[in-house]
Amino acid sequence: MEFVEEVLQRPPLVLGVDPRPGLHGPEPLEHIRRYTLGLMEALAGKICAVKFQTAFFEALGPAGFGLMHELVVGARVLSLPVIVDAKRGDIGSTAEAYARAYLEAYPGSALTVNPYLGHDALEPFLRTAARSGGAVFVLVKTSNPGSSLFQDLPLADGRRLYQAVADHLVQEAERQRVGAWSRLGAVVGATYPAQVWELRERLPWSLFLLPGLGAQGGQAIRGPGLLNTASRALYYPGGRPDLEGALHQAEAYLSELAPSL
């Protein structure tokens, strides 16, 4: 089954894994490994995917990269879809290599990508995702307070830059459809609910990855194809590793997002 089909069969909440070694005792890598495997198992019925932020694993050195690989495999063993949040983007020939590194290496998984280099730079990701049954989430309107500096710039035709990015993506999103939804998704901050609804109109077939829930002040947003994403708030509820607390937090989010579950 493709990434898109798998996530849509599950509750619309994404667990973000952004491990901070300082919170994991004297043997942090081993503790992160055990805690994350336990957390994914405990939350398996309450989430649609696990998002791994590569930056936190890269910061752990060469062993950190191996750990991320082990945890991605662990997620797939639990039948959990995986999103690699690496925000890649480069000239086409290098984008090919990034696509191999994440989409081909982890079939059926998704990758976040940066559209700044243009359409030719996105194509290798889209081609590889189509081959591997994966998906791509393009940064459209990011969750951070400074995202307006460039993304909200007004263009000569009156649109904002992020709106022009969305309008550019819509045709490709239609080409990349898997049934009613598309392999080409968008990242839209949960911290900008008005833009979430406005972009939903512009990109009707795209799943939206909505980071910013919890720690960045975003609220749960319920709607078709909206994948609410929390890292710190779910991985470290109360500011530290806590399996029970994470389970309660996931249930609290789900009571807002999918009250029937």
Ligand SMILES: O=c1ccn([C@@H]2O[C@H](COP(=O)(O)O)[C@@H](O)[C@H]2O)c(=O)[nH]1
């Ligand atoms: O617009 C964006 C795109 C990606 N992120 C990533 O999501 C998580 C958010 O972490 P929290 O602890 O839930 O704040 C993190 O990995 C970011 O790199 C984002 O926040 N906003």
